[in-house]
Amino acid sequence: MRSLTLPIQAGRMMITTRREELALEDCLAGATRQNPKRHYLFVSKVLGKHWPVRPRVMRDVHRRLAEKMAHLPGPLLVIGMAETATALGRGVAEEAALQTGRDDILYLQTTRCRLSRPLAFGFDECHSHAPDHAVYLPDPALQPLFRAARTLVLVDDEISTGRTLAELARACLRLNPGIEQIALVCITHWLSVTQQQQLTALLERPLLFPALIEGSFQFEPDPRFPAPVLPWVIGHPNRSHDDIATDSARTGLIAGRWRTNSLSQWESVRARGRKDQPLAIIGTGEYAYTPFRMALALEEQGYDVRYQSTTRSPILVGDAIACRREFLDNYGDGIPNYLYNLDPVRLPVIVYEHPAMLAAHSLADDLGGLAVAVEESCRAS
Incomplete structure (x- = not known):
């Protein structure tokens, strides 16, 4: 047991x-949210979101967490939390399947996209700047596995109170009352024994808490720090995706x-960049796992690569945030x-999930980088 203090602008x-x-x-640093609901933020150094990370370091985290839940009774329903933990959630599910050879691990992620398909359930993330989450029913061929799940695995980067994951679990249990146990998987969890017991009683199921770091924390606000104001958002809330x-x-x-053998866009990156040129492979919002695998493959082929992704989360420059680019x-x-925290010496490669975004979104041009779309060619299940 040890104690340490992370000073940030807000306290x-x-x-x-x-x-x-x-x-x-090695796993986290502190930063200040541009959010009056919650001023502090744990910035993960191994997640591939706000902090550039070596892909092999990300995969090591996926493997370590997968080892802690791969043995659980199946079928397993694994749900990754948008937007921060979509690469983490799928990475844990994929590594668990690789470690065991089992074929009863169904992966879904929460999303803020609006699709014209049946909704399984929705819920709110109370402290978030963008609280609405949706989970859609899987394709018909996968629904028997979805409804037969015995173990529910919820994956997020960190758990501070457990309220958000509890809301997700309760929504899932209303649809799938046959779920026998629940695992809340994360990199860092800050729940006390009492909080774990309260969650177990609330969900009326055995609960597991696989994590790489366990502890507790307190935030002491600086009374001189002015409360930040959320960015002004107009948006198009009814737009279909x-x-x-x-x-x-x-x-x-x-x-x-x-x-991975069908990801032909890798060749485009290789052809348009030098092998000795450092790369920054950048996922876009919820779309994070395929860009991560692209970065991992390039790293395995000898490229100097860091991976990160864009985000809707507004964070103030300072503390763990050295620089910030804003765009629609x-x-x-x-x-x-x-x-x-984009490294200026690296060639940015923005990875989109649909080719239409290449012409419609100017981020790569603004950064002096490249843009590719790969999802159409790599859907495997």
């Missing part, structure tokens, strides 16, 4: 760890069937998006 984050499978300093939201993770897939989202919703 101090005081942390006590009970267990560290990976060193805390059917024509461009092609990632099958939103509609269900069986983990372990990923294949690539889905045409008029939502401000951000890219943090």
Whole structure:
């Protein structure tokens, strides 16, 4: 057990760890949200979101967490939390399938995209700047596996109170009352024993808490810090995303069937860049796992690669955030998006899930980089 303090603009984050499978300093730093609901933010150094990370480091995290839940009774329903933990959630599901060879792991992710298909359930993330989440029913061929799930695995980057995951679990249990146990999987969890017991009683199922770092924290606000104001958002709340939201993770897939031999767009990146040129492979919002695998494949072929992704989360520059780019989202919703801590010496490669975004979104040109769309050619399940 050890204690440390992370000073940020909005105050101090005081942390006590009970267990560290990976060193805390290697996994996270602190930052200040541009959000009056919650001022502090844990910035993960291994997630591939706000902080550039080596792809092999990300995969090591996926493998470590997968080892902690791959043995659970199946079928397993694994749900990754949008937008931050979509690559993490699918990575854990894929690695669990690879480690065991099992074919009963169904992966879904929550989404803020609006699709014209049956909704399984929706719920809110109370502290978020963008609270509405949706989970869509899987394609008909996968619905028997969805409804037969015995274990529910919810994946997020960190758990501070457990309220959001509890809301998701309760919504899922109303649809699938036959679920026998639940695992809340994360990189860092800050729940006390009492909080874990309260969640177990609330959900009326055995609960597991697989994590790499366990502990507790307190945030001490600085009374001199002015409360930040959320960015002004107009947006298009009723816009449909059917024509461009092609990632099958939103509609269900069986983990372990990923294949990489059809990702021909890698050749485009190789042809347009030098092998000795450092690369920044950049996913876009919820669409994070395929760009991560692209970055991992390039790294395995000898390229100097870092991976990160754009986000809807507004964070103030300072603390763990060295720089910030702001632009409108690539889905045409008029939502401000951000890219943090981009290394200026690396060639940015923006990875979209639909080719229409290449012409409609100017981020690559603004950054002096490249843009590719790969999802159409790599859907494997």
